[in-house]
Amino acid sequence: MRITLGQLASGPDTAANLARMEEVAAAAADAGSTLxxxxxxxxxxKSRVDSSFVAAAEPLDGDVVRALAAMARRHRITVVAGVIETSEEHERAYNTIVALDPTGSLVAAYRKIHLFDSQGFHESRHIRPAPDVGPVTFPLDGTVVGLLTCYDLRFPGVARALADAGAQVVLAPSSWVPGPGKTDQWDVLLRARALDNGVFVAGVSQAEPVSIGRSIVAGPLGGVLGSCGPAEDVLTVDLHLGAVTDARRQFPLAEQRRV
Structure with missing residues (x-):
């Protein structure tokens, strides 16, 4: 499975963000990626989540997701991206990751479970946590792909639930807030979730200055298969899914787990 990570420097101009995603999706398709x-x-x-995020929110059949669906159809590729989804509350929206298959069909929508109410940030003031905390997966190229978002990496049970649901690849779209030690934490958490569960973990983050960039693809034994620097970038990596079977044969953690 060949995948491409688009490390963006998104801003408040949705049309510009979609145009940049279009460029990356075209490059990914040209490179032979399926995702x-x-x-x-x-x-x-923006650098902080505020009420403008709620104003920018749309339902999953709105213009943004329709544009992503058209992108997926145009390039015959599965597209996974973070959007802002309207919720049942007027003052808060959902932080949602959507997956559109090459036909443009919405095959998964994951609402962020753990909101970033840390280090002086209060994401939950404007974002509603997912009411359903069950694992969200979708099929791709004969395997199962799972979704989580950013701060969810700090809660090992999220990735574990995805692995238990059959995921061999876990995608972690993020906007990892900068700060002392944060780059090391990002690296360790992505690699640990891969190693914990014998899965590939692809963490794609927003670029500097809003985030740290440094997107990473980690293999099922925790090794780094590819990474980016802090600036906007595109990374294409081949995932050899047999490595999941090999890792789980060496370390049959799911069978040995007692707690």
Missing amino acids: AVFPEYASYE
Whole structure:
């Protein structure tokens, strides 16, 4: 499976963000990838989540998701991206990751479970946490792909639930807030979730200055298969899915787990 990560520098101009995603999706298709993955808040981003995110929110049949669906159809590729979805509350929206298959069909929508109410940030003031905390997956190229978002990486049970649901590849679209030690934490958490569960983990983050960039693809034994620097970038990596079987044969953690 060949995948492409689009490390964006998204801003509050949704049309410009979609145009940049279009460029990356075209490049991904030209490179032979079957999957293009974009960060959390790919369609609308600022340095802090505020009420403008709620104003930018749309239902999953709105203009943004329709544009992503058309992109997927045009390039015959699966597109995964972070959007802002309207919720049942007027003051808060959902932070949602959508997956559109090459026909443009919405095959998965994951609402962020754990909101970033840390280090002086209060995401939950304007974003509603997912009411359903069950694993969200979709099929791709004969395997199962799971979704989580950013801060969810700090909660090992999210990735574990995806692995238990059959995921061999876990995508982690993120906008990892900069700060002392944050780059090391990002690296460790992505690689740990891969190693914990014997899965590939692809973490694609927003670029500097809003985020740290440094998108990473980690293999099922925790090794780094590809990475980006802090600036806007595109990364294409081949995932050899037999490595999942090999890792789980060496370390049959799911069978040995007692707690």
